[in-house]
Amino acid sequence: MISKAWQTRLRALQQKKYRQEQGLFFVEGAKNTMELLHSDFEIEVVFATESFYKENEPWLAGQRFRCEEASSDELVRAGTFASNKAALAVAKTKNCPEFIAQPHEWVLVLDDLRDPGNLGTLLRVADWYGLTKVICSETTADFYNPKVLMASMGSFARMQVWYQSLPDFLSQTDRPIVGTFLGGETLHGFAFPAGGFLVIGNESNGISAEVEAVVTQKITIPRFGGAESLNAGVAAAVVLDNLRRVERKE
DSSP, X not given: OOOHHHHHHHXXXXXXXXXXXXXXXXXXXXXXXXXXXXXXXXXXXXXXXXXXXXXXXXXXXXXXXXXXXXXXXXXXXXXXXXXOSSEEEEEEOOOOOOOOOOTTXXXXXXXXXXXXXXXXXXXXXXXXXXOOEEEEETTSOOTTOHHHHHHHTTGGGGOEEEEEOHHHHXXXXXXXXEEEEEEEEESTTOOOOSSEEEEEOBTTTBSOHHHHTTOSEEEEOOOOSSXXXXXXXXXXXXXXXXXXXXXXXX
């Protein structure tokens, strides 16, 4: 059973202000709960249905965190899902260490990505293509937003995410900074450098003028039809797929 105190607390944790104050966040559903259990996040409590507990007892029994049984209806009332027959888990937020990029490593940079679903999708795309570090502008959606975590489909557990003033941060690096623009060099045949930063811009306005000023190479995804633009997640996937394809040939 989820106590009234925890119900109140979980509703509060849907807001960034309270997540920051309490240093806590929550995930919902079987996929994200299991990803959290396999991660290095410090878990506070897991509320699980009887069937979910029985199915995953080796991961839930005898752990340092509390595990309490809850009905599906209780999970729905306490969280954000319209249906949840599995679990809801609460964990402590964590501070990323000092940013250090390895030689030849690619880092995803997100400039003013406001939509939580888009951010979650971009985390999933980055994870698919083997990127583990993401630099976000200070106006990008909160990493611990429940909608971000849901859209990431578990990829949040493998990501390190920093929030920075992008012009200040990027102006201090000597690594290549590749940005996506409508009028850049065509992606097909682009000579990707051996590592660097890939910048994806705002859903409506693209990369800001302040960040554009520090971009060293501009690329564009060739358009063959009449669509005005691509979703940020789709654009990132297309670029990263071309990047990895070029790397395999070298």
